[in-house]
Amino acid sequence: MARIVRDTTVIVSTGPTCMLRNPPLALYIHIPWCVRKCPYCDFNSHAGDGALPEEAYVAALLADLEQDLPLAVGRSLSTLFIGGGTPSLFSAEAIARLLEGIAERIDIADDVEITLEANPGTVDESRFIGFRRAGVNRLSIGIQSFNDAHLARLGRIHDAAAAVRAAQAARSAGFDNFNLDLMFGLPGQGVAEALADVQTAIGLSPSHISFYQLTLEPNTWFHRHPPALPEDEVIWEAQRACQAMLAEHGYAQYEVSAYALDGRRCRHNLNYWRFGDYLGIGAGAHGKITDAERGTIARRWKQRHPKRYLETAGTPECIGEHMVIAPGELPLEFLMNHLRLREGFRLADFSLSTGLAADVLDPGIQACGEAGLLHAADGHIRCTDKGWNFLDNVLEHFMSEHS
Incomplete structure (x- = not known):
């Protein structure tokens, strides 16, 4: 965790x-x-x-x-x-x-x-x-x-x-x-x-x-x-x-x-949708940063209220939270962004973006394929029209027990 x-x-x-x-x-x-x-x-x-x-x-x-x-x-x-x-x-x-x-x-x-x-x-x-x-x-x-x-x-x-x-x-x-x-x-x-x-x-x-x-x-x-x-x-x-x-x-x-x-x-x-990195500055701003050398992906966000933000900007007190994403949560984090896109994603990009083996997605991809929600071919995954209209149903298949 x-x-x-x-x-x-x-x-x-x-x-x-x-x-x-x-x-x-x-x-x-x-x-x-x-x-x-x-x-x-x-x-x-x-x-x-x-x-x-x-x-x-x-x-x-x-x-x-x-x-x-x-x-x-x-x-x-x-x-x-x-x-x-x-x-x-x-x-x-x-x-x-x-x-x-x-x-x-x-x-x-x-x-x-x-x-x-x-x-x-x-x-x-x-x-x-x-x-x-x-x-x-x-x-x-x-x-x-x-x-x-x-x-x-x-x-x-x-x-x-x-x-x-x-x-x-x-x-x-x-x-x-x-x-x-x-x-x-x-x-x-x-x-x-x-x-x-x-x-x-x-x-x-x-x-x-x-x-x-x-x-x-x-x-x-x-x-x-x-x-x-x-x-x-x-x-x-x-x-x-x-x-x-x-x-x-x-x-x-x-x-x-x-x-x-x-x-x-x-x-x-x-x-954002391709699971890229971003720094977030300003009151309540969120960021996501990958550290490939250490093998971590973290999210952090800043103090929300403008007055408190102005008082603390540039100090550790300005950071509301800094959270490393647990490996079990990465598939959902990746997919809830990528599957919003018509283009979908390549399995190779999933591994490069999360550090996880692509086969962790196999059960969900198979279930969604059988339900007509996802199309998989040549290592490329995308939503069908049905899957795009019912994206929440697709994502449910990739939630870890801790999500």
């Missing part, structure tokens, strides 16, 4: 039987403030009350990164993702100082993808121009819907017109690589309204669309006060119709909720 510690001690676990490799490395940066907490949001976000502590928070992020650097000696960053919260509340100058400070501390690939999340209610073309000059080369804009009534029910601070303006401003500012977030299964939403949202998004020519179902997550306002959602049959019909429209316009579904034009898949998220 893995042990949990509250410092940076490296713990060696036992169990891997194959050579373990260090995968690509990414950096996630969490900015926790937003204008108003949405009723469906279960992220670590906090409504700001006045001026944000930009200078202090950037300094804290860089101190946090410095403390994590021993985990990534000799490695370079392939992608960066600035999420939240609402990172677009920070000024372009603060983002520039942050990215410059990161580049001074760790090697960054020449073709790095740097994404910043933005809320339509907090941006305009000049702000986007500033972010681009700071080094951001990809945006992810949280639209959710282009219907004013649905936006109001979701507690969004923008209306449909602001959502359209934000996408247009992103392109005018020089961003040819940006994502639009859309939800379906919204309270009171019919199939025609879901299709109208997708049609409007396509008309704005994003390179990527995230299209996912509203779920009522624990510890949210909607979970405590559930709205009336559409019937399952309506949600399913809307999903299938919207997926067909996206495919018709060249947006290929490569992950459960991700659709991209050719060559525009989100590299940062692909790294």
Whole structure:
């Protein structure tokens, strides 16, 4: 079993039987403030009350990164993702100082993808121009819907017109690589309204669309006060119709909720789904790091509350947990990411990514194959259409008795 510690001690676990490799490395940066907490949001976000502590928070992020650097000696960053919260509340100058400070501390690939999340209610073309000059080369804009009534029910601070303006401003500012977030299964939403949202998004020519179902997550306002959602049959019909429209316009579904034009898949998220490594800095940020030499894979996360994070960043007290993943839990950890992808995975990559012999998967693969949930051929495993729609049922076959 893995042990949990509250410092940076490296713990060696036992169990891997194959050579373990260090995968690509990414950096996630969490900015926790937003204008108003949405009723469906279960992220670590906090409504700001006045001026944000930009200078202090950037300094804290860089101190946090410095403390994590021993985990990534000799490695370079392939992608960066600035999420939240609402990172677009920070000024372009603060983002520039942050990215410059990161580049001074760790090697960054020449073709790095740097994404910043933005809320339509907090941006305009000049702000986007500033972010681009700071080094951001990809945006992810949280639209959710282009219907004013649905936006109001979701507690969004923008209306449909602001959502359209934000996408247009992103392109005018020089961003040819940006994502639009859309939800379906919204309270009171019919199939025609879901299709109208997708049609409007396509008309704005994003390179990527995230299209996912509203779920009522624990510890949210909607979970405590559930709205009336559409019937399952309506949600399913809307999903299938919207997926067909996206495919018709060249947006290929490569992950459960991700659709991209050719060559525009989100590299940062692909790294997550391919069980890659990532450092996580910021309040509540999570990271995953492989140490091939020691044969361990560990997860760690930081203090969640912004005040506590600012007080402790760069010290051992900032680390909420540091946990080495037990070998018996690695198959599920690997599969719950990889099987979200249409491409699936190669058995050889499973061994290189976990240090485990691929035959530990044999019972689950056989059972899922017989149930029509997985397709296996020439050492390559992927979900069937049935398996993709019932992914939880697939993963149940790979849970250890300790999961």
